[in-house]
Amino acid sequence: MFVSDCYNVNEKGHLTISGCDTVELAEKYGTALYVMSEDEIRSVCRRYKSSFERHYNGNGTALYASKAFCCKEICRIVTEEGLDLDVVSGGELYTALAAGVDAKHIHFHGNNKTMQELCYALESGVGDIVVDNLNELHRIEKLSAEKGVVTSISMRIKPGIDAHTHEFIRTGQIDSKFGFALENGEAFEAVKEAVACENVELIGLHCHIGSQIFDKAPFVLAAQVMLKFYNKIHTELGKTLTHLNLGGGFGVKYKEADAAVPYEDYMSDVSEAVHAACKEYGIQVPYIYIEPGRSIVCEAGLTLYTVGDIKTIPNVRTYVAIDGGMYENPRYALYQSDYTCLIANKVNEPADFTATIAGKCCESGDLIQENTLIQKPEVGDILAVLSTGAYNYSMASNYNRNTRPPVVMVRGGESRVIIKGETYEDLVRNDV
Incomplete structure (x- = not known):
């Protein structure tokens, strides 16, 4: 399931990174959220x-x-x-x-x-x-x-x-x-x-x-x-x-x-x-x-999202929408990059639900993964996408006037912000 030794599962069945509970990180800092070990x-x-x-x-x-x-x-x-x-x-x-x-x-x-x-x-x-x-x-x-x-x-x-x-x-x-x-x-x-x-x-x-x-x-x-x-x-x-x-x-x-x-x-x-x-x-x-x-x-980073709307098209696919997308991870839209996705608060449950992870941008190609297996999602779950430490924040944009998420660094069970998340005020700062 995991791509790096910095990931684990705690007694709550939650995904951890460097000893930090990812669900608690999402609660503390909000989502979308980049996390680096x-x-x-x-x-x-x-x-x-x-x-x-x-x-x-x-x-x-x-x-x-x-x-x-x-x-x-x-x-x-x-x-x-x-x-x-x-x-x-x-x-x-x-x-x-x-x-x-x-x-x-x-x-x-x-x-x-x-x-x-x-x-x-x-x-x-x-x-x-x-x-x-x-x-x-x-x-x-x-x-x-x-x-x-x-x-x-x-x-x-x-x-x-x-x-x-x-x-x-x-x-x-x-x-x-x-x-x-x-x-x-x-x-x-x-x-x-x-x-x-x-x-x-x-x-x-x-x-x-x-x-x-x-x-x-x-x-x-x-x-x-x-x-x-x-x-x-x-x-x-x-x-x-x-x-x-x-x-x-x-x-x-x-x-x-x-x-x-x-x-x-x-x-x-x-x-x-x-x-x-x-x-x-x-x-x-x-x-x-x-x-x-x-x-x-790369493997030292993940991105956390909150699951929003879940839309099933019978005999076609199920879209699981997240509060991020191609503006903070354009790599799938650019060249169909593979990622490991999982529900961070249900890591111990079977990953047997086939989902297409959809972003919130006004683009039909705004996807993070297609037909990937995750734990059965519900609105409000925390979705983790692993191996996002490279070329994700670096390639992020303000498309649709979305704000770039913050970056949190974790070490030995402690966390700190190393890049502040943008605000709406930041979006218009250079407008004249």
């Missing part, structure tokens, strides 16, 4: 950190890909656990800096960074800007010359690997809006231009082959391809880089049956490939970065 988040961060110690003798770091879920508190938590931070916009950068993150430990990605964002990154002293295209490279060179600084950069490379995932979240193949392609020589020519720049210092390479990947083989292949290119730069251009970022995309559990590979297994297999390739080329093992985002926060 700090215990689970810290545990996953420590597993990644431990893997770097074991497989790279500490010569590497995980970056938290903050696009998965970004707020000041999550930035504080992951950096306290020794992770660097990956940002992809000026807003994410601002959030990280506002949380007190040292800019030297921030890596700035993105395929179309604006001049304003680049200026902000340079002025803030961001440790590494990952360059996506030649126009961006020359903008950074120009801005750096004007400011009299030398800016450290990496270059995003498309290694040409199809990770066998959803086409909307596949980013390593040549037909992608991200980065420089290896197959056609584009990447090598771009590296030559970067090396020739006077106010830019190329220090590393970056790749990312996709998201929600359950197979270790694509990650191993990506490491081999990237190290071959890393060595080519060294041998043909005489340029020694210092780090290699192998991206993220590790699969997580949305359903109990999802065959998620333990993170340590990814780390072990990729590490073997890295060390073997470096030995073959006679080069020092670079400092290794990876970019987990979803795998750090």
Whole structure:
């Protein structure tokens, strides 16, 4: 039934997360409500950190890909656990800096960074800007010359690997809006231009082959391809880089049956490939970065709703309406994402009722799950949707002028608000 160890059932038959009764959380904070387990988040961060110690003798770091879920508190938590931070916009950068993150430990990605964002990154002293295209490279060179600084950069490379995932979240193949392609020589020519720049210092390479990947083989292949290119730069251009970022995309559990590979297994297999390739080329093992985002926060989060109208269409389906929907979780409407749903106040009862979970937005496609098995619902029950810690709050909107729900962090049976829920006043704050 459960996708993570942070979930349990108490003596009342209620779902708990990190020792907190979800029904009581719904009563205290209202619904819709995002809930995150700090215990689970810290545990996953420590597993990644431990893997770097074991497989790279500490010569590497995980970056938290903050696009998965970004707020000041999550930035504080992951950096306290020794992770660097990956940002992809000026807003994410601002959030990280506002949380007190040292800019030297921030890596700035993105395929179309604006001049304003680049200026902000340079002025803030961001440790590494990952360059996506030649126009961006020359903008950074120009801005750096004007400011009299030398800016450290990496270059995003498309290694040409199809990770066998959803086409909307596949980013390593040549037909992608991200980065420089290896197959056609584009990447090598771009590296030559970067090396020739006077106010830019190329220090590393970056790749990312996709998201929600359950197979270790694509990650191993990506490491081999990237190290071959890393060595080519060294041998043909005489340029020694210092780090290699192998991206993220590790699969997580949305359903109990999802065959998620333990993170340590990814780390072990990729590490073997890295060390073997470096030995073959006679080069020092670079400092290794990876970019987990979803795998750090997804299973640590759930969303709570109150069941409203229940509408049965004979011989068709039963709609179970909730006080949320696509405005705070658009992922099913976008790409039919699977989720585990259950009635939080009836967890011990059989999940034998087939329901389509419908949101409150004025859209026929506003659904959270279709034909999913839950406990028999009644008006007023609390519905929990598991594994909503990633890309739910991040992708939420005010569609239909709905307000974004609050986010509550739980730890050891205690709860606290880390993002306030919006009010109607917030909705009109910027109206003129």
